Amino acid sequence: MDAKIDRLTADIIIEFEDDSIVLVKRKYEPFKGFWALPGGIMDGNETIEETAVREAKEETGLDVQLVQIIGVYSKPDRDSRGRFVSAAYVAKPIGGILNAGDDAKEALRTKDYSEMQLAFDHKQILADYLKWKNK
Secondary structure, three states: OOOOOOEEEEEEEEEOOOOOEEEEEEOOOOOOOOEEOOEEEOOOOOOHHHHHHHHHHHHHOEEEEEEEEEEEEOOOOOOOOOOEEEEEEEEEEEEEOOOOOOOEEEEEEEOOOOOOOEOOOHHHHHHHHHHHHOO
């Protein structure tokens, strides 16, 4: 039997002019305590782009403008809660103050995330982002 898609999600790489990005420490399972890109589940009354902007604000306190879609991530086992498909975006901050909110325990602005434990397939998303950035 084929698994159906349970949810659509958005993940956001919030990029500052100095090439630092924002990661959040997850407050809840799955991957509780791991670092992750801000993101979350699309509400029924919004587009995936609106989801990305809303989730960035809820989890980081930052208002963002989307710059580029990096990719769509759909491996069946990317989330232990079920079948989730995510659209990943690069965004730039245009307002707000960085602080953890909603599902985030902490929010961090960093350039050095290569050794951090990242949730879900966020290491792959960031690798794809670096390929895009270095074109």
